[in-house]
Amino acid sequence: MIAAWRRLTLRSRLTAAFALVFGAMLLAYALAVYLLIRDRFAAELDHRLDQEVEIAERSIGRDVNGRLIWRNAHNSEEGEWTRNVAWIDVWHADGTLALRRQDAATGSGETSLPSLDIAWTGLRSLELPGEVHLRLLQRRVSLEGEMVLVRAALREDDFARGLVVVLWVMAGGLPVALLVAGAGGYWLAGRGLAPIHRMAGEAEAIHAGRLEARLPVDNPFDEPGRLAVAFNALLARLEAAFGELRRFTADASHELRTPLTVIRSVGEVGLREPHSEAEYRNMIGTMLEEVDRLTLLTTMLLELTRSECGPAEIKCEQIDLRQLIRDEAGFLGVLAEEGHVCIDLDLPEIPVLVSGDWTMLRQALINLLDNAIKHSPPGATVTLACQAGDERMKIGISDQGDGIPVEHLPHVFERFYRVDTSRSQDGSRSGGFGLGLAIARWAVEAHGGQIAAKSSLGKGARFEISLPPLQQSFETLPTLRGN
Secondary structure (H helix, E strand, O other): HHHHHHOOOHHHHHHHHHHHHHHHHHHHHHHHHHHHHHHHHHHHHHHHHHHHHHHHHEEEEEOOOOOEOOOOOOOOOOOOOOOOOEEEEOOOOOOEEEEEEHHHOOOHHHHHHEEEEEEEEEEEEEEEEEOOEEEEEEEEEOOEEEEEEEEEEEEHHHHHHHHHHHHHHHHHHHHHHHHHHHHHHHHHHHHHHHHHHHHHHHHHOOOHHHHOOOOOOOOOOOOOHHHHHHHHHHHHHHHHHHHHHHHHHEEEEEEEHHHHHHHHHHHHHHHHHOOHHHHHHHHHHHHHHHHHHHHHHHHHHHHHHHHHHOOOOOOOEEEHHHHHHHHHHOOHHHHHHHHOOEEEEEEEOOOOEEEOOOHHHHHHHHHHHHHHHHHHOOOOEEEEEEEOOOOOOEEEEEEOOOOOOOOHHHHOOOOOOOOOHHOOOOOOOOOOOOOHHHHHHHHHHHOOOEEEEHHHEEEOEEEEEEEEOOOOOOOOOOOOOOO
């Protein structure tokens, strides 16, 4: 049953659900109406029966002998019989019959009437032989100073026939109402789902080469409109992601092609004609340099791939940023000496503690410091500083290079983005792949931090890292780094 229900279209399921709910509501309404009509008919019958008893009371008198008699039995309004009256009788307190009026429908003998229960008074329904249905009222009244028992009955046949008619009308009208409700529900479901059908058609036409397409939005506030808006936002993200992927693939291919081309060219030169041992050594050295470039590029690409695979797994440990800066300044000191660049440290005396992954933060700092050294002229100074704040721990790396043009600042942390592309095409030390800053940003943001670049043309550039302070919520922390 469930499987068959799921195979139905949404329109069919909505129609069926609407018809079922409407049918249940209609059935409940019909039942309520039936009970109301029944109770109303019963109340009207009891009221008329009570009136008949009152008329009977006013129609009874005594003759000259003191016996109870009917007065004005044929002419007065009070003595006039209604067509529904079955009988009226009057009984003395000793249980003897005093008076009786009876219509032809109930028979002519006492045997056709229920026996007297002198102790009971009230209202009840009863059935006589011949399928005669009666409503009986029995009441004690005082007549001419005597306490007597008056019984009156009305036929319920018309009442029963009326209820049967009501039931037939309801039974015949319910299927028709359900049919109309189903047709109306099917039409309304079609109208309501029409925008979704249009969106489905538009979505089927969208593919990797047509991600710029968008779904139409008739009303951004209703459910189909909100769905279209959300889907368009998803398409925009997919389009941006595909664009990034295309650029990443193109840039990576270009960066990989250059060292491979150099290796192949050097190898072909070495194979075409004989060379001296020194020349072969130079060729092999060149090839090894390009292999190193390939290895570095591959490592960086793997790091970027990690950044695209969701949140990084950070091995939290307690780190003193002062010691981190000292270690990396010493690590890149040889590179700075080769470029005749001085590294100056501006560190506070108190520990600057953060929680994080030593390896990731070290890589970010290496990339930033390496970038500063590469873009500093001989004789320049690269300054590394850190400071502790109430809410953030900060690291600053400043150089004295040419600076970064304002139009490039928003893009310096993008993958494969280079301010001066001419310096990187030949694979020189000052060039790079345009990946170091992107990796640095990923490492910093993975720690809940921020990284920013500032620059003044002709005065150099400054990169700032801000990190959350040491979180005391860690139950256990590895060995303190930097002590």
